[in-house]
Amino acid sequence: MSLTLYIVLRLYVINASLLIQKVSNCSHIHFERLPDIRRTYEQRNSSRNCRTSIKSERMEEQPQVAPYGGLLTKTLEDEKIQEKKLEEQAIEVTYNDKSEIVRPEALHVRGVDSLSTEDIKAYIDYYVNFNVIEKTIEDGEQFEGTKFVYEPLPIDEQTYFRIQWINDTSVNITFKSMEKAHAALLAIVLEESLDVDEFESSSESDRLRKAIEERPTKSYKPIIEFKKHMDLKNRLNIGDSNGESNAPEEDKGMDEDDTAIELFVRQSFQSDRKVKNASAYSRYYLLHGEPERKPYHPRNRRHDNRHSRGRRGDNEEEDLFAFKMNKSSNANDDDDDLFADKLKEKKQIGRSRSRSRSRSPMRIER
Incomplete structure (x- = not known):
């Protein structure tokens, strides 16, 4: 047992x-x-x-799905890494016997006195984000001569940029990185003023030091026809489905001011900023007059929109329905209601009854 x-x-x-x-x-x-x-x-x-x-390792191998569709290709961590990289690239240089700190992601363009924001955007797009092909029109077609085909680059190859006004003469064009900014610099600068091969083979700090030298840019003249083609009316009535501009030669007029435009580009500095109340010193406003300003301004937003020139003020956007909201700013509470006209009719009927603010109808949040 x-x-x-x-x-x-x-x-x-x-x-x-x-x-x-x-x-x-x-x-x-x-x-x-x-x-x-x-x-x-x-x-x-x-x-x-x-x-x-x-499970987490498998998820890390696959890109995350964006809430609007597609895949997230950039994370907040990538943004932080990029910001840190830009801080490291913001070296101190000497320019005109003055110490300056460069903005590696921005280019400074001078000579834009007669240009609008859309003009500058078209200029950068033409040389950076489009392939321009020149074709000869054969005999027997509607027009004879030369036509241009504007082919945009694929979306994932296009360069995103923003325009920041400094004064009437100069703007900053900001990009995502120093590499994008220098690629745009090589695309718009006059070939004779910069050795592209030498620039690309230089070190990062040497490229920045070369980029701070102000150089002339390529001609603005082709932008006139390019803007005509990109205009919605011309795209519907003149341009064909292949992106070709078939306007006759006699219609390709050019404004006298646009023929004399000369632009100059260099790397931006941190000191290249708009001064306070820049509109008060604007020669453009002096010659063309200021646009009509809307009396209503949203809270904590002050705008300096140049409607005739297309320039932005200190803030990015303006309330789309500000002019509608202003109509009711000095009216009674019932005017803010969606059915204010009906309420006014009732008010005329019952005018003898006193009505305090506390008895106003509930306002509808917009």
């Missing part, structure tokens, strides 16, 4: 040891000194952690 009991206990111990060894091999945790209850709890947690880590 004792021998049988001994054999049973021995088998039990062996099985228990084998079980513990298998579990520890999976979870990589040693259980010799853990109590039995805690040992079971640790086994469950370790197995969950194993499954979670494997």
Whole structure:
């Protein structure tokens, strides 16, 4: 009897040891000194952690889905890395015997006195984001001469940029990175003024020092026809489906002011900023007059929109329905209601009844 009991206990111990060894091999945790209850709890947690880590590794291999569709290709961590990189690239240089700190992601363009924001945008797009192909019109077609085909680059290859006005003469054109800014610089600068191969083979700091030298840019003249083609009316009535501009040669007139435009480009500095109340010193406003200003301004927003020139003020956007909201600014509370005209009719009927502000109808949040 004792021998049988001994054999049973021995088998039990062996099985228990084998079980513990298998579990520890999976979870990589040693259980010799853990109590039995805690040992079971640790086994469950370790197995969950194993499954979670494997799942997270698989998720990291795949890009996240964006809420608007597509895939997220850039994260906040990437943005922080890019900001840190720009800070490191913002070196101090000497320009005109003055110490300046460069803005590696921005280009400074001078000579835009007679240009609008849309004109400058068209200029950058023409040389940076479009391929221009010149074709000869054969005899027998509607027009004879030369026509241009404007082919935009694929969306993922186009360069995003923003325009920041400094004064009537100069603007900053900001890009996502220094590499994008220098690619645009090479696209718009006059070839004779910069050795492209030498520039591209230089170190990062040397490229910045070369880029701070102001150089003339390519001609603005082709932008006249390019803007005509990009205009919605011309695209519908003149341009064909292949992006060709078929306007007759006699219609390709050019404004006298536009023929004499000369632009100059260099790397931007942190000191290239708009001064306060820049509109008061604007020669453009002096010659063309200021646009009509809307009497209503949203709270905490002050705008300096140049409607005739297309320039932005200090803020990005303006309330689209500000002129409608202003109509009710000095009226009674019922004028703010969606059915104010109906309320006025009722008010005429019951004029004898006194009406305080507390009895006004509930306003509808817009």
